[in-house]
Amino acid sequence: MTDIVIAGIGQTEVGEHWELSLRELAYRAIKAATIDGGGLKPQALFVGNMLALNLSNQAHLGALLADYAGLPGIEAVSVEAAGASGAAALRQGYLAIASGMVDVALVVGVEKFTDKVGPDVEAAVATAADSDYEAMQGLTATAQAAIIMRRYMYEYSVPANGFAGFAITAHANGAGNPYAMFRKAIKPEAYARAEMVSEPVNMFDAAPNADGAAALLLTRRDLLPKSYPHPLVRIAGLGAATDTLALHDRHDPLWFQSAQLSTERALKKAGIQLDQLNFFEYHDVFSIYAALALEAAGFAERGQGWSLAANGAISLKGRIPCATLGGLKARGFPGGASGVYQAVEAALQLRGSAGANQIVGARYGLIQSLGGPASTAVSAILEKVD
Amino acid sequence: MEIARHWRLKQQRYGLVGEVCPHCDYKIFPPRDVCPNCGDEAKTQYAFSGKGEVFSFTTIYEAPTGYDANAPYTVAIVKLDEGPMVTAQLTDLGDQPIEIGMPVEMVTRKMRNDGDERGIIVYGYKFRPFGFVPQR
Numbered sequence: 234m235t236d237i238v239i240a241g242i243g244q245t246e247v248g249e250h251w252e253l254s255l256r257e258l259a260y261r262a263i264k265a266a267t268i269d270g271g272g273l274k275p276q277a278l279f280v281g282n283m284l285a286l287n288l289s290n291q292a293h294l295g296a297l298l299a300d301y302a303g304l305p306g307i308e309a310v311s312v313e314a315a316g317a318s319g320a321a322a323l324r325q326g327y328l329a330i331a332s333g334m335v336d337v338a339l340v341v342g343v344e345k346f347t348d349k350v351g352p353d354v355e356a357a358v359a360t361a362a363d364s365d366y367e368a369m370q371g372l373t374a375t376a377q378a379a380i381i382m383r384r385y386m387y388e389y390s391v392p393a394n395g396f397a398g399f400a401i402t403a404h405a406n407g408a409g410n411p412y413a414m415f416r417k418a419i420k421p422e423a424y425a426r427a428e429m430v431s432e433p434v435n436m437f438d439a440a441p442n443a444d445g446a447a448a449l450l451l452t453r454r455d456l457l458p459k460s461y462p463h464p465l466v467r468i469a470g471l472g473a474a475t476d477t478l479a480l481h482d483r484h485d486p487l488w489f490q491s492a493q494l495s496t497e498r499a500l501k502k503a504g505i506q507l508d509q510l511n512f513f514e515y516h517d518v519f520s521i522y523a524a525l526a527l528e529a530a531g532f533a534e535r536g537q538g539w540s541l542a543a544n545g546a547i548s549l550k551g552r553i554p555c556a557t558l559g560g561l562k563a564r565g566f567p568g569g570a571s572g573v574y575q576a577v578e579a580a581l582q583l584r585g586s587a588g589a590n591q592i593v594g595a596r597y598g599l600i601q602s603l604g605g606p607a608s609t610a611v612s613a614i615l616e617k618v619d
Numbered sequence: 620m621e622i623a624r625h626w627r628l629k630q631q632r633y634g635l636v637g638e639v640c641p642h643c644d645y646k647i648f649p650p651r652d653v654c655p656n657c658g659d660e661a662k663t664q665y666a667f668s669g670k671g672e673v674f675s676f677t678t679i680y681e682a683p684t685g686y687d688a689n690a691p692y693t694v695a696i697v698k699l700d701e702g703p704m705v706t707a708q709l710t711d712l713g714d715q716p717i718e719i720g721m722p723v724e725m726v727t728r729k730m731r732n733d734g735d736e737r738g739i740i741v742y743g744y745k746f747r748p749f750g751f752v753p754q755r
Contacts (some may be wrong), residue, residue, distance in 0.1 A: 352683055370706050
């Protein structure tokens with residue numbers, strides 16, 4: 234089979250876009266990816282979205298966005314896997330091309346948080362948990378992360394401020410990303426005095442909900458125009474996996490099994506080892522999830538994921554740079570669009586277009602998107618092709 | 620208004636009724652049709668004692684619609700004595716500090732309003748410190 238490549242990338246700035254609707258955000262990303270892709274025309278659209286049904290009272294995003302983006306008649310469908318929706322849409326686009334049934338697929342991740350505010354947003358996000366047995370107890374996504382983080386700190390004797398390195402790294406990197414919501418580095422003292430959201434999760438341990446859209450044009454390498462203008466990035470491996478929906482149903486709530494499985498599957502498909510990866514775009518919607526992702530992938534022993542942030546191993550010049558353009562924490566958390574943002578950012582790194590945050594000589598990047606507390610995990614390895 | 624849904628879950632909500640697997644004796648809560656331990660079908664009802672201990676917990680200040688009037692409140696994962704874990708609010712705490720490993724017992728309490736002042740009140744399980752003595 235010929236290589237499947239990311240031919241076009243596009244993204245909007247992440248933030249509170251009060252003046253833009255869901256469809257306008259999506260179109261901006263689609264337009265940018267279409268221009269970037271040098272005029273490739275998609276036959277299929279895969280939309281990754283988590284919350285439009287609850288926050289915008291809008292289902293049927295496939296037809297909506299195909300119509301609004303001026304792609305009349307094409308096949309279009311939306312894919313939902315909570316926070317991993319965008320990565321799951323990427324997976325579907327990849328499978329469509331791998332099957333030979335589609336030549337060019339457009340993948341767009343879009344989230345419009347700010348159509349509602351406050352308790353309605355908490356309620357919408359809580360629909361990703363078990364409605365009968367988690368959300369019914371008034372559990373929120375942040376509280377779920379706090380429950381895991383408290384137990385983790387208890388079992389592994391993590392010092393106070395042990396997780397500070399995740400936010401500090403993310404914000405330092407966000408400063409170099411013009412699309413990031415937060416572009417200002419923070420000091421350790423800022424983390425130490427941050428207000429608690431749900432103890433022990435403080436304001437800097439939780440990524441901000443934000444509006445945003447990102448898009449990818451996927452195709453087979455042999456279909457690229459001769460004048461294709463960018464260094465080539467291919468999808469070397471892609472793996473998806475699930476775990477129990479409810480956190481309490483796990484034998485071991487401190488282990489992200491789906492993250493481990495999906496990483497393993499992606500590495501196997503790519504035919505590479507973990508130590509060949511040059512960077513890792515993890516799903517740091519909460520800093521504890523970044524720590525558990527590092528452990529699940531095999532970058533750290535169990536109970537030691539936090540120490541990679543504390544000792545600088547995840548910084549741009551560290552052993553395994555993470556959140557290289559700010560991650561979910563500083564770029565912002567555009568819900569189900571997050572996985573597509575990660576793919577766009579990884580493609581920028583591999584093209585050598587990451588500006589001040591460029592990882593010199595990067596060949597392989599791992600991206601990983603999670604739905605809930607890794608109830609879904611989608612991992613992909615992108616490779617720069619010579 | 621989700622009357623049928625709340626009615627359907629009444630045994631779980633009021634009685635902590637789960638299942639015991641007839642093949643491997645594994646205790647299951649919440650109930651599911653396939654035993655997570657052995658993979659066979661499990662549909663034999665089993666009422667849990669309601670005793671357990673706090674596995675972990677946190678406090679919610681920014682609550683979802685329907686719960687925001689009660690914020691802040693504490694939610695925990697409780698490990699039941701029979702084995703399974705369950706997500707539940709902690710109640711009747713007073714000034715008592717909560718700790719991982721603290722013994723707790725189930726009580727029935729009001730969970731939420733359904734956004735309609737003439738609608739039903741949803742009750743369900745919460746957990747309180749074991750041996751709690753009500754103040755007179």
